[in-house]
Amino acid sequence: MTGYLASLCGGLLIGLSAISYLILTGRIAGISGIVGRLAGGHAVFVNGAFVIGLVIGPFLYAQAFGAWPTVTLVASTPLLVLAGLLVGIGARMGSGCTSGHGVLGLARLSPRSMVAVATFLASGIATVTLLRIIG
């Protein structure tokens, strides 16, 4: 399965995961929240298990489809460090990222999440456009 259909099906599974986590544990499956709480030593078992699951997922995909998902790095390692720092700081400051705000926040019609998604889409597009101009 390739192209937009694969993207749509993958998205459906992501949504199923996020809503299942909410129905089962009562918590929002926001990855930055889960990792941040884990780094802060809160609810280590549950948050740690989610992160281990995240790392296992692509293994299961490789088993099912006979090939690993493609990962093409688009930045040098120093730039990836800067990107990682900004993503980490920004996600915690903004109380969420593409999963918490993007998936569940929009599904809940949360006004905060709508503003967050519009803001990080705008600054992401601005950043890539700027890179295109100066690159």
Place this chain on the structure above:
Amino acid sequence: MSIDLRQPLAALGCGALFAFGLSLSGMLDPARVKAFLDLFGAWDPSLAFVLGGAVSVAMAGMVLVRSMARPVLDESFQIPQSRVIDRPLVLGSAVFGIGWGLGGICPGPALAALSLGLMPVAVCVLAMIAGMVIHDRFLSGRV
């Protein structure tokens, strides 16, 4: 005291399903994510299909959530109730977007991509965790 393993097991399963979905969607690939943000260049709309699919399922599931008095494995739902658009929300999201655009990575795909064993991804994840800790220790409540 016995440790209730049901919540960690639920988290493990949901995490695996989440990353399986990410893998299928193509969004483990920073090049595809960056191409979505390259609106004025070689735009790839795939991420919109991913987000659309995910939000549709989650929105349908929210109907069930609203009918439940409590989650299956805990006493109460912990859903954010704030509706205040404040400075940390906007500034943080803007900073997040810059990092997202620079590297084509965000927390979920970055962690899932660790399974491929690429050193730059691991370094990026460490930087991301460092960023979270820096925020929680030094910046939280000061923006």
